[in-house]
Amino acid sequence: xxxxxxxxxxxxxxxxxxxxxxxxxxxxxxxxxxxxxxxxxxxxxxxxxxxxxxxxxxxxxxxxxxxxxxxxxxxxxxxxxxxxxxxxxxxxxxxxxxxxxxxxxxxxxxxxxxxxxxxxxxxxxxxxxxxxxxxxxxxxxxxxxxxxxxxxxxxxxxxxxxxxxxxxxxxxxxxxxxxxxxxxxxxxxxxxxxxxxxxxxxxxxxxxxxxxxxxxxxxxxxxxxxxxxxxxxxxxxxxxxxxxxxxxx
Numbered sequence: 216x217x218x219x220x221x222x223x224x225x226x227x228x229x230x231x232x233x234x235x236x237x238x239x240x241x242x243x244x245x246x247x248x249x250x251x252x253x254x255x256x257x258x259x260x261x262x263x264x265x266x267x268x269x270x271x272x273x274x275x276x277x278x279x280x281x282x283x284x285x286x287x288x289x290x291x292x293x294x295x296x297x298x299x300x301x302x303x304x305x306x307x308x309x310x311x312x313x314x315x316x317x318x319x320x321x322x323x324x325x326x327x328x329x330x331x332x333x334x335x336x337x338x339x340x341x342x343x344x345x346x347x348x349x350x351x352x353x354x355x356x357x358x359x360x361x362x363x364x365x366x367x368x369x370x371x372x373x374x375x376x377x378x379x380x381x382x383x384x385x386x387x388x389x390x391x392x393x394x395x396x397x398x399x400x401x402x403x404x405x406x407x408x409x410x411x412x413x414x415x416x417x418x419x420x421x422x423x424x425x426x427x428x429x430x431x432x433x434x435x436x437x438x439x440x441x442x443x444x445x446x447x448x449x450x451x452x453x454x455x456x457x458x459x460x461x462x463x464x
Contacts (some may be wrong), residue, residue: 223419225416227431227444228405228412229395231454233380238462240375255293260287262356265326268350277344278337285334288327291364298370300389305450320457321464323362326356366463374459379403382442386459391447393455401438404431414451415444 237344246254262285267276292312301307307315307439330353336342345353373385395415405412417430425432431440446452 225417225419225430226406227417228407228409229415229444230403231411231413231458233376233378233403235400236376236378236380238239238374240373241371242373242463243463244370244372247371250294253290253367254368257294257361259286260284260290261354261361262382264350264357265354268354270348271347271350274344277347277350280350281330281334281337281344281353283415284353288331288357291361295306295364295367298368298388300391303389303391303449304453305341306453316364318453319460321460322360326353327360328434330356331392346432363464367460371459371463374462384455384459390453391446391449393452394444395446396443397441399431399440399442401440404442406442411454413454414447416447417444 260283260298264287267280267283271280273278285336295301295316296312301312301315304315306318310318313322313327316322317324333342333345333353337344344350370388371386373383375383376397379400380397380403382395382399385394385396387393408414418434420426420430425441429444431444433440446455
């Protein structure tokens with residue numbers, strides 16, 4: 216039996232692929248005025264770049280277009296960072312923001328990184344700007360980046376599942392907190408680490424018939440557990456984030 220505020224914290228592992236389960240509902244945050252303003256700012260910067268490309272006369276038009284495209288991309292990256300807290304993920308230091316978004320399956324970063332490097336070379340090293348055709352290509356890449364990430368500006372709050380997992384996964388992002396609750400088949404959780412599974416923390420049950428037992432608490436129905444857990448850390452949360460973002464995009 217637990218006394219006072221002593222916490223008996225245990226570790227479980229959770230299969231994020233959830234085979235034989237299906238999504239039957241979701242909840243999303245709305246877009247507020249501040250979010251809309253930041254979204255619009257990135258889009259306006261892209262419109263400016265597009266205009267300079269289409270009305271190109273002199274070399275400076277191409278320079279200005281590349282600077283505006285980089286600004287549009289950076290505005291969106293900064294906006295996403297403010298919502299999802301990139302630095303809390305251990306991989307961020309190595310991958311950077313674009314690499315982290317690619318790791319989540321949101322973007323492909325190769326052309327975006329190339330454009331960012333080109334922008335720095337044009338602005339700081341006096342390198343000749345790209346041709347008008349290349350500027351058009353970069354404008355298209357950034358347009359797809361803005362369009363592809365716009366859904367993330369109204370974050371997923373919850374996913375509801377049925378099947379071998381009858382429950383919900385709820386998301387808060389900065390700081391990250393993912394809660395998993397519901398009835399789940401024993402095949403989808405483990406007390407031992409499994410490759411690619413998500414690490415959970417639980418506490419021993421304090422009340423009722425299952426008081427003192429390790430949670431998730433087994434119910435009377437054979438092979439079904441009652442699960443109420445948090446994802447242990449940001450480092451193991453990526454599979455659930457990738458699933459959430461696939462659903463959004």
